[in-house]
Amino acid sequence: MKWMHQDVQNYTKAKEYIDSAIMPLIPFSFENDDELSKLAYQHEVMQIFMTQIEKQLKGRVFLLPVYNYLKQNKLEDEYERLETVVNHVNEQPFKHIFLFTFDKKWRKYNSEIDAELIWLPAPQQGDLNQVETQQLVQSQVSEIEDLIKEQWGE
Amino acid sequence: MSEKKNNQVSRRQFLNYTLTGVGGFMGAAVVAPMVGMAVDPLLKADGSDEYEYVMDVDEITTEPQRKTFYIDQQDGWYDTEAERTAWIYRDENGDILxxxxxxxxxxxxxxxxxxxxDNEFYCxxxxxRYDKNGVNIPGTPPEGPLHAYEYRIEDGRLYLGRANPREGA
Structure with a gap:
C-alpha cells in the first residue's frame, strides 16, 4: 500500500493484514556540488527499491512517505525527530517497521530505535536506463524482499 | 406597383437574411471546436482493448512460464509504460491460460x-495458495481465483489483453 487516496482506503479495511511499514531515510544537501549527483542518484535508486518492494508485497507492506533530512544536520536532533515518527507509526499499530538507508551514519542508532534499521551499501553510480544497471537493482530488490519475508517468518 | 413590390425582397429583409445566415456560420465556427473539446474524452477510445505480443504459441508448455510485457497506460496525469506479468501455460485440456x-x-x-x-501458486x-489452474485453495486468505488475461492468437503469436476476474471454483 502506498500513501495514496485509494490505497489508504483499502488499508483501513484490511488493517489486520497490513502489519509492516517501510520508510526510506533520504538525505539531501546543496552544500557540495560534487555530492549533489551522488545524493540524487542514491535518492533515485532508493525510490526504485521502495516502489518495487511495495509492488511485490502490496498486501502486507505500507510504504510511508520519504523521511527527508538535511545531510549536514546534527544526527542527534535528526534521531529525535525520527524517533517521534517511528513511535507514532508503532502505535498504529504496525508489527514491523523497516527503515532503509544508504547513509551509514544511522547505523549507530541501530539498537536504540524501535524499528528494523536496514543499511544498504550505496550503489555505484550508473545509468538507470541501462539493462545491466536495472538487473543489478532488480537483484537487490529481491534480496531486500527476502530479508523482509525472513522477518515475517520469525 | 404595389403588387410588384410584394414579390420583391426589400433591402432590409435581404440584409436580415444574409446577416443571420453568415452570423450563424460564424457562430458555429466558434462554438463547434469548443463543443468538440468538451466531449473529446468521450470520443477517445480507451486503450484497454489493446493487445500486446508476449510469446510464440509453440513455446507454450504445460509448465507455467513467467512472461513480462509492457502496455501504454494512461494513469490520470501520466502516460506511462506499465509492466505486466503473466504466467502462461496449457491446462490439462490443452487450453492456453x-x-x-x-x-x-x-x-x-x-x-x-x-x-x-509444488504445483501451486503461492503468495x-x-x-x-492457488492450484495449478489459479483457483484459490479454500482455507487460505484469497477469495477468488487469479485473474486471467484475454488473449488472441495471430500467425502463431500470442497476444495478451486485459486481465479479468474469473468465477470461483
Whole structure:
C-alpha cells in the first residue's frame, strides 16, 4: 500500500493484514556540488527499491512517505525527530517497521530505535536506463524482499 | 406597383437574411471546436482493448512460464509504460491460460512453485495458495481465483489483453 487516496482506503479495511511499514531515510544537501549527483542518484535508486518492494508485497507492506533530512544536520536532533515518527507509526499499530538507508551514519542508532534499521551499501553510480544497471537493482530488490519475508517468518 | 413590390425582397429583409445566415456560420465556427473539446474524452477510445505480443504459441508448455510485457497506460496525469506479468501455460485440456500474478486477496505478487509449494501458486504475504489452474485453495486468505488475461492468437503469436476476474471454483 502506498500513501495514496485509494490505497489508504483499502488499508483501513484490511488493517489486520497490513502489519509492516517501510520508510526510506533520504538525505539531501546543496552544500557540495560534487555530492549533489551522488545524493540524487542514491535518492533515485532508493525510490526504485521502495516502489518495487511495495509492488511485490502490496498486501502486507505500507510504504510511508520519504523521511527527508538535511545531510549536514546534527544526527542527534535528526534521531529525535525520527524517533517521534517511528513511535507514532508503532502505535498504529504496525508489527514491523523497516527503515532503509544508504547513509551509514544511522547505523549507530541501530539498537536504540524501535524499528528494523536496514543499511544498504550505496550503489555505484550508473545509468538507470541501462539493462545491466536495472538487473543489478532488480537483484537487490529481491534480496531486500527476502530479508523482509525472513522477518515475517520469525 | 404595389403588387410588384410584394414579390420583391426589400433591402432590409435581404440584409436580415444574409446577416443571420453568415452570423450563424460564424457562430458555429466558434462554438463547434469548443463543443468538440468538451466531449473529446468521450470520443477517445480507451486503450484497454489493446493487445500486446508476449510469446510464440509453440513455446507454450504445460509448465507455467513467467512472461513480462509492457502496455501504454494512461494513469490520470501520466502516460506511462506499465509492466505486466503473466504466467502462461496449457491446462490439462490443452487450453492456453495466461494468469495475472496479482493475489486476489490484497494485491501481492504470487509465485509459481516457491519453497515446498509444488504445483501451486503461492503468495508470500499471507500464505495464500492457488492450484495449478489459479483457483484459490479454500482455507487460505484469497477469495477468488487469479485473474486471467484475454488473449488472441495471430500467425502463431500470442497476444495478451486485459486481465479479468474469473468465477470461483
Amino acid at each position: 495466461a494468469l495475472s500474478p496479482i493475489c486476489t486477496h490484497l494485491g501481492c505478487v504470487v509465485d509459481w512453485e516457491t519453497g515446498d509449494h 508470500p504475504c499471507h500464505y495464500g
